[in-house]
Amino acid sequence: MQSFEYKNAFLYVVIREEPGAGPGNYIFTSGINTRWFCRLAWKKAGICSNPAVRGIQLLRTHVSRYAAEHGMVADNAEGVDIFAASPGGNGWWNESPLRIEGASPEQASELLEFSVMDLVRTVLVVCVPDVQVPAAFLDEAAMQKFLESLSVVEERERVMAEERKSQRT
Numbered sequence: 001m002q003s004f005e006y007k008n009a010f011l012y013v014v015i016r017e018e019p020g021a022g023p024g025n026y027i028f029t030s031g032i033n034t035r036w037f038c039r040l041a042w043k044k045a046g047i048c049s050n051p052a053v054r055g056i057q058l059l060r061t062h063v064s065r066y067a068a069e070h071g072m073v074a075d076n077a078e079g080v081d082i083f084a085a086s087p088g089g090n091g092w093w094n095e096s097p098l099r100i101e102g103a104s105p106e107q108a109s110e111l112l113e114f115s116v117m118d119l120v121r122t123v124l125v126v127c128v129p130d131v132q133v134p135a136a137f138l139d140e141a142a143m144q145k146f147l148e149s150l151s152v153v154e155e156r157e158r159v160m161a162e163e164r165k166s167q168r169t
Contacts, residue, residue: 008144014085028098035091039151040127055123
């Protein structure tokens with residue numbers, strides 16, 4: 001069974017061949033760690049409007065559009081255990097899986113790259129709008145390092161702003 005996986009502390013995307021469904025049929029699962037993205041999303045949106053959660057929700061729509069534009073079909077995958085693919089630990093927001101039909105292994109690999117980069121761009125446009133997202137696809141460790149570098153800056157900026165605010169009062 002062929003599997004394309006991208007996992008780090010911030011996000012995951014897993015595209016696995018669907019057992020018993022024949023070649024070209026995959027299950028797409030994705031999730032985002034709200035605890036890690038909280039460092040970037042802090043005070044960036046209103047209540048119940050976490051940009052990371054909204055980004056992972058929009059990813060399903062973007063993947064469906066991408067699939068259609070590339071000759072694949074994306075549909076809801078009912079009854080699939082997404083937790084078998086998701087990382088362990090707290091803070092994960094997992095989206096409902098999609099069934100991708102009519103994909104070659106090369107298309108599944110390209111869909112993985114598209115999904116990761118689209119998710120990062122979608123979230124960062126709200127959280128850190130001035131940041132330049134790498135144009136090239138980054139492996140899991142490099143993407144984690146990139147996102148961590150942003151969260152440190154954002155967190156330091158938040159702490160300093162809170163200190164200035166408390167000094168004024």
